[in-house]
Amino acid sequence: MVKEGYELNIYNIxxxxxxxxxxxxxxxxxxxxxxxxxxLVIINLVKIIRANKVYKQYESQLALLNYQKQQEEAKRQxxxxxxxxxxxxxxxxxxxxxxxxxxxxxxxGPSSITNTILDILKQENVKATFFVLGNRVEKNPEAVxxxxxxxxxxxxxxxxxxYENIYAxxxxxxxxxxxxNDAVKNAIGVQEYNSHLFRFxxxxxxxxxxxxxxxxxELLKQNNIMHIDWNALNGDAETNNLSIDFEMCRLQxxxxxxxxxxxxxxxxxxKKVTAEALPQIITYLRDQGYEFKNFYDIIK
Numbered sequence: 001m002v003k004e005g006y007e008l009n010i011y012n013i014x015x016x017x018x019x020x021x022x023x024x025x026x027x028x029x030x031x032x033x034x035x036x037x038x039x040l041v042i043i044n045l046v047k048i049i050r051a052n053k054v055y056k057q058y059e060s061q062l063a064l065l066n067y068q069k070q071q072e073e074a075k076r077q078x079x080x081x082x083x084x085x086x087x088x089x090x091x092x093x094x095x096x097x098x099x100x101x102x103x104x105x106x107x108x109g110p111s112s113i114t115n116t117i118l119d120i121l122k123q124e125n126v127k128a129t130f131f132v133l134g135n136r137v138e139k140n141p142e143a144v145x146x147x148x149x150x151x152x153x154x155x156x157x158x159x160x161x162x163y164e165n166i167y168a169x170x171x172x173x174x175x176x177x178x179x180x181n182d183a184v185k186n187a188i189g190v191q192e193y194n195s196h197l198f199r200f201x202x203x204x205x206x207x208x209x210x211x212x213x214x215x216x217x218e219l220l221k222q223n224n225i226m227h228i229d230w231n232a233l234n235g236d237a238e239t240n241n242l243s244i245d246f247e248m249c250r251l252q253x254x255x256x257x258x259x260x261x262x263x264x265x266x267x268x269x270x271k272k273v274t275a276e277a278l279p280q281i282i283t284y285l286r287d288q289g290y291e292f293k294n295f296y297d298i299i300k
Contacts, residue, residue, distance in 0.1 A: 086300045102293065103295070110144055155197040230263065231261060
């Protein structure tokens with residue numbers, strides 16, 4: 001029953017319902033759109049977070065690789081001698097020390113006995129200095145590379161050890177130094193290497209070529225190359241009838257009352273006895289209170 005004065009219009013009712021439904025649908029669509037946007041935002045945020053995490057991991061790995069490269073380069077540079085004023089002074093004062101120290105030096109190698117000597121030095125944890133000959137370096141590059149890799153100092157003894165060749169003039173001494181140095185660089189694969197350290201075959205002092213040697217020494221200094229002789233020895237260049245007892249006797253005689261000793265020995269092919277005596281030589285010097293050094297400790 002319809003009240004008087006009220007006209008029922010079903011079309012108006014349907015219209016209001018339609019408007020309500022349209023509004024509801026519109027709101028739902030808006031909500032769904034917002035939800036979709038939120039989902040997309042969340043997905044992008046997750047991607048960004050993951051990407052950032054990956055980037056940080058990459059950054060961390062890259063930093064580690066750079067650090068390792070820097071460490072490797074620092075180690076490589078530490079094995080390339082750099083002669084400074086301090087190093088020159090240290091060489092000039094090599095025989096003077098408040099503490100007992102011993103420099104084991106080997107001339108005329110490398111040869112067939114060099115690896116035996118290197119084995120002993122490794123077992124005893126001793127670093128030595130090798131004054132190599134260029135022509136023997138070219139024949140035994142693996143031994144020279146091993147010296148270098150194991151922390152021994154590779155110094156220069158010329159190329160031929162033939163006196164009339166090397167001492168023909170001051171310039172030929174420098175030429176032999178450079179030729180030997182080139183052989184070392186090729187053997188160890190380090191083209192920047194320069195030992196800056198030369199030992200004159202036969203020593204600097206005296207002999208038939210004394211004047212040439214003195215002139216050559218000045219020429220070497222002008223080229224940033226120092227020389228070093230020795231103040232102790234094992235006598236392995238004094239006789240062909242070597243024995244361990246003889247070498248130990250000469251070592252004891254020549255090191256007596258000295259704090260800083262540069263010991264002359266040889267790793268030439270015929271010096272097998274030196275390799276056999278080396279463990280006793282090291283033990284004796286240790287027992288006398290000597291600390292072993294090589295020229296990395298001197299040339300700064």
